[in-house]
Amino acid sequence: MADTSDAEWRYIGKADELAVKKCQRLHSAGGKQMDLALFHHQGRFYAMEAWCSHLGGPLFSGEIEDYKGRCHVMCPWHGYMFDLQNGTNDLGLRQEVHEVKVDSEKVYVRYKTELSLTAA
Numbered sequence: 664m665a666d667t668s669d670a671e672w673r674y675i676g677k678a679d680e681l682a683v684k685k686c687q688r689l690h691s692a693g694g695k696q697m698d699l700a701l702f703h704h705q706g707r708f709y710a711m712e713a714w715c716s717h718l719g720g721p722l723f724s725g726e727i728e729d730y731k732g733r734c735h736v737m738c739p740w741h742g743y744m745f746d747l748q749n750g751t752n753d754l755g756l757r758q759e760v761h762e763v764k765v766d767s768e769k770v771y772v773r774y775k776t777e778l779s780l781t782a783a
């Protein structure tokens with residue numbers, strides 16, 4: 664899990680609207696390198712660094728797959744798999760993951776910058 668010492672709960676949107684897409688990009692007010700990917704799979708939301716730790720592929724354009732009994736995102740560039748819950752990968756790569764909560768049908772991600780579904 665990421666360092667959350669300066670993180671706050673950031674409102675993303677309504678759960679029923681966000682659940683329509685399996686993968687989407689969250690734009691950070693801190694710049695592109697701090698963007699996140701938001702995933703929805705089997706009724707749960709997950710947030711992870713947007714850019715693949717292999718060579719920078721966009722994980723928000725990936726596919727959700729069950730792999731070894733756990734939910735993973737498959738990077739669209741070279742097919743590496745990352746566990747949605749802890750960001751780990753079979754080859755030792757790792758993505759930062761961030762807490763997500765749903766409160767009164769609203770989705771929040773705990774993160775250090777504001778997040779938006781659309782680019783600024």
Ligand code: FES
Binds near residue numbers: 715717720739740
């Ligand atoms: S950039 Fe993601 S697997 Fe290579």
